[in-house]
Amino acid sequence: MAVVLPSRLLGIVDNEFRVFDPRSKGAPVVSAFDIISHTWNDPWPKYKCGIPGVDWDLTIDPKKIDEIKKLMTQKNVLQFIWVDCLCLNQADADEKSAEIAKMYEYYRSASTCHILIDMKEVWNPQEVVDNLKFIDHIRTNIHSTSLASEANLTVNIKKRLSMWENEADWVFPLDQATVRSAAIEMGVLNCYSTCIGYVKSLFTNFYFTRVWTFEEMLLGKNITLWGIHDMKMSCIGQLGTWMDLAIDSVDKAAKLSDWIEEGRVLNTSSIDAILGKIDEDVQYLAILRRQVCGIQGARTDIINGGPRWWHDNHQGIYNVFSAVSIIPRTCYRRGDIFKGLLGVFNGLFTAEEIKTKMKGDDMESLSFEFFKQLSVKTRGAWTRLVITSGEREKWDWIPVVANPNSLLTTDCFAGVVRLGHLGKDLNGSAKATAMTGLEGAPRKYMRIVLNENNGATGDFNFVFKGCNCGKKVKVGRFFGKEPIPTNDHPIDVAGDETGRILVQCATILGSIMDPGNNVVDYRERLLNNLRPLWLTTDPSAKPKNWTKRCVSGTFWEDPEQHPDYRVHNMSMNYRMKVLCASRLDNASTSRLSCEVRVNCGCTIVAPFPLVFEAITAVYGSSLGRTTAQQGSEGRIILHDGMGLVQVGDVGKAFDLVAFGGDVDAYRTHAHSCRSTKFNRDVIPKVEFPKGRALVRDEFTHGVMDGMRDYGYVPTGDEYRQNTGSGNLLIFRKRPFGNYKIIGVCIDDKIQHKDGGSRVTIQ
Known part of the structure; x- marks a missing residue:
């Protein structure tokens, strides 16, 4: 496409920084320009920056202006640059609407997109590439049980290993004594963990959590990253290099785990602890890999498809919405959740439509206009997989979005689906295959209420009360009965015991959410999707395969083999400190809890991510099997429960209904649990609910x-x-x-x- 010059550019003219209109008469001749992507941070009080051509007040941190000026003095950076804070008057609604409509043209016309990232430590990505290659070299040349000092390695390689073991900062997440006792080359583990840490820290940087920067990563060309620390600016390579590193890190972590295990018949506790830490990396990096694949897939679609790439590429649209929501992104103004994607969906709205239809921060209005316009322009009925709590006379298949008081993120794009085709008369009806x-008939059997709690970050409380608690259970042959206790006193769980308790909680959830199916398989799916993280004082507290090992040899290993496992007779009240790597645990949901009530009387109070991961982990669900499915073309599609309800639904209730089975099976089974003598199996007498759905x-x-x-x-x-x-x-x-x-x-x-x-x- 031909180069489109912006209405303003920042340039160094006559040794002075100046903002000017490159299209005006007498302006400097501009044959090419670069563009900047950055974050604003918290707004400052209004001030004048003193740069000629910028005659409006700024609210960006003045330090950012200095960083922009410094970038323009770097080698290989063009003389002219477009940057939003200096080339766009944010307070002028007309100008802002017009410029938002041109974001695609600006970013695709710029020669290079420079990303400015504030970092605690700046490093060279090529060093990370070389160090990962070094790990591969060690892995392929010596056995994990070999003595490196006596192996057939060059002097240089041995020195490098020694440096990582004895001189470099120790960053592997186990103490050196534990790793040394495992007889694994400490230099390899420290080098590996340092590299993985760099990759993690980059992609968890504030820059990668913003809406506008997502758009800019998709649209920019020749994207170059600049790390900034204490006003020192360093080029840290191409975005593509870091994207490749994220994928390569998954490969290296998986291979390192295999290398450690090969040749070992039995693992020591130290080996299991090391493998457990690497396994945590593998799980995190797998999510990062999907995020990267989503971004790369979107860039490929946009570059190959041109400005109207989205008109007939519905799989590409799926991918964009999945990629922007797989890691929840935020912005300072709520309305920017949608406006921040209008450059990606170039031409979806005209400048005038942006001004009139996309104004303000009313999320219901913005969401409706966005999905309606996307449907009209593509003739595909685009909606969300969500339980909406309102209705319209027309276009009712577009969900009503609540206006939450809490933080709003790109979670609102989770579960975007193409319902079918738009009706030819464009009267708001959709044609779909069903x-x-x-x-x-749909019969209710379980109720879920969303509540807001005031707990601290990391509070993870699980309260379960079986419907038989306080009643009596048969213990003798004739009339012997004993009361069923109620364990309602809260117990604070120590960090080292958290794994065991989490498995117990997941087991209870399996028996309630998915009765009649294998509870061990269920809890494995649930905990793998939840990915809980907690602090321990001993590495053996969270070994590899902890979901099995923490309850091995106990009643909870396979509770369905024990006649005394009767979920309706049980109760527990645990307080833990747990964070979850699940997408369902984020800033928007961290203070949400769910109260679940089954029609038999059993109740559960638990964190939002646990309950909704529990719902989607049931056998036969199309959700919850994996966080994101990656297709053969590198695109991703989310498969989780994030979109089922909305953050603004606090205080509202939802019901699980079933078309098949017997919704009274819970009551029937609960009666059997208290009327069947101890040490005798309780066999379900009727089929549990099936053909399940979630409704208002x-x-x-x-x-x-x-x-x-x-x-x-x-x-x-x-x-x-x-x-x-x-x-x-x-x-x-x-x-x-x-x-x-x-x-x-x-x-x-x-x-x-x-x-x-x-x-x-x-």
Whole structure:
């Protein structure tokens, strides 16, 4: 595309920094320009910067202006630069709307995009590349149980190993004595951990948590990173190099784990502790790899597709929404959650439409206009996999978004799905392929209420009370009964015991959320998706495969093999200090808890991420199997429960309903748990609920609703590829009427009479 000159540029003209209009008569001739991507940090009181051409007040940290000037004096940086804080009057609504509409043109026209990142430590990515290659060299040339000092290594390699062991700062997350006792080359582990730490610290930098910077990474060309520490500026390489490093780090971590284990028949506790730490890295880096793949996939789609890449690339659209929400991103103004993507979706709104339709910070209005416009322009009905709490007369399949008091992030893009095609008359109806004629009727059996708590960061409380607590259980042959105790006194769990208690909590959740299926497999899925992190005082407290090892040899190893495991008779109240690497645990959800009540009377109070990971971990769910599925083209699609409810739904209730099975199975089984004598198996007498979905609490299905027809819309593409984020539950009140979205399916498949048929959704 031809170079488009911005309305203003910052340049060094006659040895003076100046902002000017390059298109005006008498302006310096500009044949090429660079562009800057950076973060603003907290706003400052208004001030004048003193740069000619900037006649409006600024609110950006003055230090940022100095950094921009310093960048322009660096080698290989062009004389002219566009940067938002100096070339755009943020207080002028007309100008801002016009410039937002041109972001694609500006970033694609610029020769180089320079990213400025504030860092605690600046390093050279090539050194990280070389050090990872060094680890590979050691791994392929000596056995993990070999003595490096006597191995066939060059003097230089031996010196390098010694330096990492004896001179470099020790950063591997276990003490040196523990690692030394494992008889593994300490230099290898320290070098590995240092490299991984650099990669982690870059991608957890504040820059990578912002909405606008996401857009700029996708649109920029020849992206170069500059690390800034104490006003010292250093080039730290190309973004592509760091993207490759993120992927290479996953490879090195997995290979290092295999290298340590090879040749060992039995592992010592020290070996297991080391492998456990590397396994934590593997899990984190796997998420980072998906984030990187999403960004790279989007850049490829945009570069190859041009300014209108999104018009007919629905898989690319899926990928952009997944990539922007896999790590929740924030902005200072709520409205920028949507405006910050208008450069990616170039041409979605004109400058005038941005000014009128995308003004303000009302999230309901902005969300509706965004998804409506995206649907109209692509003729595809774009919506979200979410339980909405409001209705419209038209376009009702676009969810009503609440305006939360708490922090809003790009979680609002989690679970974006393509429902089908937009109706030809553009009257707000959508045409979709649905499985209709669901067998049975939706019957409620579990209620979930979202509450806000005042706990501190890391508070992880789990309270469970079985419905039989306080009642009596049969213990004798004839009339012998004993009261079932209620363990409602809160117990503070020590860090070293947290793994065991987490497994117990996950087991309870499995018996409640997914009864009738293998509870051991369930809790493994749940805890792997939750990825809990906690502090320990001993490395053996969290060994490799801790979800199995922490309860090995106990009642909880496989509780369903014990007749006395009766979840309805149990209770617990634990207080832990746990952070979770799950996407569901973030700044927006950290103060949310869920109160779960089953129709038998069992109750659970637990953190939001635990409960919704628990819902999506059930057997047969299309959600929860993996955080993000990566396709063959490098794009990603999210498969988790983040989009099921909204942050603004605090205080509202949702119900789990079932079309199949017996919703009274919980009550029946609870009765058996107290009427069956100890040491005898309690066999479920009826089938537990199946064909499950999540709906609003106000949804009802009564005896007068027999004419209703229920169905669900798979959200994959028309070729039945697994490119969707889940299935949407629909219904219509009478034959030949239009359908409405009423919920989200938990089970991937629900028994139905009719095959795929075309339906109209209002």
